[in-house]
Amino acid sequence: MRIAGGVLFMIVGLWSLVGGGCMLIGGGAMKAGGASLEKLNKELDKAAKQSGTSRAKLNLNKKTMKKVGSAGTGMMVYGIVALLAAILCIVAGIMLFLNKGKMLAFIAGGVGILGEVVWIAMIGFSVTCVIKIILYALGAAGGTGVKQQ
Numbered sequence: 001m002r003i004a005g006g007v008l009f010m011i012v013g014l015w016s017l018v019g020g021g022c023m024l025i026g027g028g029a030m031k032a033g034g035a036s037l038e039k040l041n042k043e044l045d046k047a048a049k050q051s052g053t054s055r056a057k058l059n060l061n062k063k064t065m066k067k068v069g070s071a072g073t074g075m076m077v078y079g080i081v082a083l084l085a086a087i088l089c090i091v092a093g094i095m096l097f098l099n100k101g102k103m104l105a106f107i108a109g110g111v112g113i114l115g116e117v118v119w120i121a122m123i124g125f126s127v128t129c130v131i132k133i134i135l136y137a138l139g140a141a142g143g144t145g146v147k148q149q
Contacts, residue, residue, distance in 0.1 A: 005142010006096035012135040013089030020082025027075025034069030074122035081115035105143025112136035
């Protein structure tokens with residue numbers, strides 16, 4: 001049971017390591033892009049006032065820019081939590097192979113599940129979140145196979 005839990009933790013840990021890193025980088029890019037779009041929108045406002053043209057279509061862009069910035073922040077928060085969970089899962093997987101770290105397995109599974117709940121709350125529901133929650137839970141259940149020495 002502990003070996004299976006260790007393998008599951010290694011798989012989901014590597015998956016979260018790649019995904020969390022990509023989300024952190026992508027979220028930062030989205031947040032920076034949203035800030036750049038806001039600067040561009042201010043310049044367009046000035047140009048529209050000087051030329052006397054209508055800004056009705058460009059007002060829609062303001063809402064979109066705010067959504068992009070907030071989605072970028074959500075992705076960055078998830079990326080940080082996913083990276084923390086990934087590191088904990090990899091360490092917990094190694095410890096389960098060594099027949100140690102029972103509590104670390106429970107903590108790693110809990111942090112991983114928390115990260116997926118953050119994703120669902122901030123970004124949206126996805127099937128991969130459910131799969132990862134199941135893998136985190138099964139990995140943590142593998143921690144029950146650790147014998148006290």
